[in-house]
Amino acid sequence: MSSRTELANAIRVLSMDAVQKAKSGHPGAPMGMADIAEVLWNDFMKHNPSNPEWADRDRFILSNGHGSMLIYSLLHLTGYDLSIDDLKNFRQLHSKTPGHPEYGYAPGVETTTGPLGQGITNAVGMALAEKVLAAQFNREGHDIVDHHTYSFLGDGCMMEGISHEACSLAGTLGLGKLVAFYDDNGISIDGEVEGWFTDDTPKRFESYGWHVIPAVDGHDSDAIKAAIEAARAETSKPTLICCKTIIGKGSPNKQGKEDCHGAPLGDDEITLVREQLGWSAPAFEIPADVYSGWDAKQKGEAAEAAWNDKLAAYSAAFPAEAAELKRRLAGDLPADFADTAAAYIADCNEKGAAVASRKASQNALQAFGPALPEILGGSADLAGSNLTLWDGCKGVEANDASGNYMYYGVREFGMSAIMNGVALHGGFVTYGATFLMFMEYARNALRMAALMKQQTIHVYTHDSIGLGEDGPTHQPVEQFTSLRTTPNLDAWRPCDTVETAVAWQFAIERKNGPTALIFSRQGLPHQARNDEQIAAVAQGGYVLIDCAGTPDAIIIATGSEVSLAVEAHATLTAAGKNVRVVSMPSTTVFDRQSDAYRESVLPAAVRSRVAVEAAHKDFWYKYVGFDGAIVGMETFGESAPAGELYKLFGITTEAVVEAVNGLLK
Numbered sequence: 001m002s003s004r005t006e007l008a009n010a011i012r013v014l015s016m017d018a019v020q021k022a023k024s025g026h027p028g029a030p031m032g033m034a035d036i037a038e039v040l041w042n043d044f045m046k047h048n049p050s051n052p053e054w055a056d057r058d059r060f061i062l063s064n065g066h067g068s069m070l071i072y073s074l075l076h077l078t079g080y081d082l083s084i085d086d087l088k089n090f091r092q093l094h095s096k097t098p099g100h101p102e103y104g105y106a107p108g109v110e111t112t113t114g115p116l117g118q119g120i121t122n123a124v125g126m127a128l129a130e131k132v133l134a135a136q137f138n139r140e141g142h143d144i145v146d147h148h149t150y151s152f153l154g155d156g157c158m159m160e161g162i163s164h165e166a167c168s169l170a171g172t173l174g175l176g177k178l179v180a181f182y183d184d185n186g187i188s189i190d191g192e193v194e195g196w197f198t199d200d201t202p203k204r205f206e207s208y209g210w211h212v213i214p215a216v217d218g219h220d221s222d223a224i225k226a227a228i229e230a231a232r233a234e235t236s237k238p239t240l241i242c243c244k245t246i247i248g249k250g251s252p253n254k255q256g257k258e259d260c261h262g263a264p265l266g267d268d269e270i271t272l273v274r275e276q277l278g279w280s281a282p283a284f285e286i287p288a289d290v291y292s293g294w295d296a297k298q299k300g301e302a303a304e305a306a307w308n309d310k311l312a313a314y315s316a317a318f319p320a321e322a323a324e325l326k327r328r329l330a331g332d333l334p335a336d337f338a339d340t341a342a343a344y345i346a347d348c349n350e351k352g353a354a355v356a357s358r359k360a361s362q363n364a365l366q367a368f369g370p371a372l373p374e375i376l377g378g379s380a381d382l383a384g385s386n387l388t389l390w391d392g393c394k395g396v397e398a399n400d401a402s403g404n405y406m407y408y409g410v411r412e413f414g415m416s417a418i419m420n421g422v423a424l425h426g427g428f429v430t431y432g433a434t435f436l437m438f439m440e441y442a443r444n445a446l447r448m449a450a451l452m453k454q455q456t457i458h459v460y461t462h463d464s465i466g467l468g469e470d471g472p473t474h475q476p477v478e479q480f481t482s483l484r485t486t487p488n489l490d491a492w493r494p495c496d497t498v499e500t501a502v503a504w505q506f507a508i509e510r511k512n513g514p515t516a517l518i519f520s521r522q523g524l525p526h527q528a529r530n531d532e533q534i535a536a537v538a539q540g541g542y543v544l545i546d547c548a549g550t551p552d553a554i555i556i557a558t559g560s561e562v563s564l565a566v567e568a569h570a571t572l573t574a575a576g577k578n579v580r581v582v583s584m585p586s587t588t589v590f591d592r593q594s595d596a597y598r599e600s601v602l603p604a605a606v607r608s609r610v611a612v613e614a615a616h617k618d619f620w621y622k623y624v625g626f627d628g629a630i631v632g633m634e635t636f637g638e639s640a641p642a643g644e645l646y647k648l649f650g651i652t653t654e655a656v657v658e659a660v661n662g663l664l665k
Helices: 004-022 028-043 065-078 084-088 118-137 155-159 161-172 201-208 221-233 267-277 288-294 297-317 319-330 337-351 357-371 412-425 436-452 479-484 497-509 531-537 559-574 587-591 595-601 617-624 642-648 653-664
Strands: 059-062 149-154 178-184 211-217 239-244 375-379 405-407 429-435 456-461 490-492 515-518 542-545 553-557 579-583 609-616 629-633
Touching: 004 028, 004 065, 004 084, 004 267, 004 288, 028 065, 028 149, 028 178, 028 221, 028 288, 059 065, 059 118, 065 084, 065 149, 065 288, 118 149, 118 161, 118 178, 118 319, 118 412, 118 436, 149 155, 155 161, 155 178, 161 201, 161 412, 178 221, 201 211, 201 239, 211 221, 221 239, 297 319, 337 357, 337 497, 337 531, 357 375, 357 456, 357 497, 375 412, 412 429, 412 436, 412 456, 429 436, 436 456, 436 479, 436 515, 479 490, 479 515, 479 609, 479 617, 490 497, 490 587, 497 515, 497 531, 531 542, 542 559, 542 595, 553 559, 553 617, 553 653, 559 579, 559 609, 559 653, 587 595, 609 617, 609 653, 617 629, 629 653
Parallel strands: 059 149, 149 178, 178 239, 211 239, 375 405, 375 429, 429 456, 456 515, 490 515, 553 579, 553 609, 609 629
Antiparallel strands: 542 579
16 A cells, blocks of 8 residues: 555656646646645545535635646546546647646636636635535534535735735634645745745734644645644634645755746656655556555545435425525526516516616616525625615624625625635625726636636626716726626626616526626616517617618617717707617627627618717727727726716717717718
């Protein structure tokens, strides 16, 4: 039977050999953390390689994702569908083993990591989801939701500001099933970190309310095991295990140095590593007894079978709760949700309320929320401005996590990456809110949601110069373009209560990517629609007001500027012009419609087109062409009442009329 050291050495040799074959990669972290990984995965991890989607599995997140060969080695050795040939194809096109762990490529990779600090933040989200789900569904004698979240992280993750946001909140929420392993090797790309990173990390985490286990020898299996046992015994606080390790452990000439952080060791050094480790097998060959020591299939299948028995007992005792849990874990919406949404949208159209779209958003939440027990909402300290609270909201707290609303505090980036973790865990439809301008703080987490095609709903209010007196620091100009050009992300900017309700329904039903819902601070008038137009809103763009015959010109608008387009249409029609108004609340959704539908809305023969939006002009050239006109922004805003700003920047009914007339001369 292989010793612990031999089992850990399998990670070291696979990692260095894969990096060497690829001629790029990061061998240092996998070699340094191999002993920690061996103890965690062989003695504590509850998982089933035969079913990576088992709902009650422990989650493992490699936050220092550059060390990706660590997780690939673990998955291969323990029996996941990741072959030795997959390891040989490390960092190659279309392989299961890309340079950083990518969600959806290899079974067992729980999240995409690479941008440092986001992995540990995703882990906070997963631990949060476990705690909330357990509080909502567990009953006395039936702990049907009961698993841990483990995360490895390095100095880089600790330095990134997002780790402060997320770990602070994790302590406040008492996420006792979150265990983080800090790879304290003192090295980053530029060398020894003492020149730029001298934080007292244990004290920092103690101040967050974490259980901290300092000064663990990351190469002493007994010490590591004792630390993990102590971490699991502390159920009211997350735990940080500070592991002192040697980067590149086993490399005679490069261990402990930045040389092995992000570059192959080289053939000569690899030969020396094998000699030092006493590893005689050639590259990519693992002895049978080592494979046997790692194989987790039998243990994993037994663990899942035991849980299935628990689920059967739970189902017998609490059939309604069990059915609801299964539905939510499957990602299915309640059977009557579509009918609920349709009825509410029709009601919005009938009532015709003139309100700010942020208020229309709150009204939609009030209508949809009671029908969606899986909702887990929140705001980054702006609930009263974002209007994200509805009557059924209950805050999630350390001592009572059964709620459905998160008070994230001023943590836009942390909130968004935590939402990614919640979505990846499953069982929830999650939304979080801030001002549109401050999506910039959260930009990379939003990008990661899009990259992983995760359903997260981002509520962005105060969407333009229309927020007024707070001035240019709070007035978005270029953000619409950033959102609309992000692959897999759908952005909606509704013009009234009907479009807002449709946008919310779309976001709730969408399963293959994030949605940004962009709302106004100022009041917006209702736009009249027939049933056909109401149905067409879901297509992202549609004819709101048409003319007799072929239009001479088309005005395209979104959000608060739709009313300007409608007013301009009235003026132009009175002057004998044939003008069509197109409301386009979601450009990406419109772009996915059939050629025939898009042609019916924006006929190619009609070249006289004007786009109007209180944002940067450049985005709209794709719809109006260079021979069209755009009424919008080219500079930052100013501090003044909204009405004055619209006049100052020429975003007015008169400007739209002038632009159309200019094209029709």
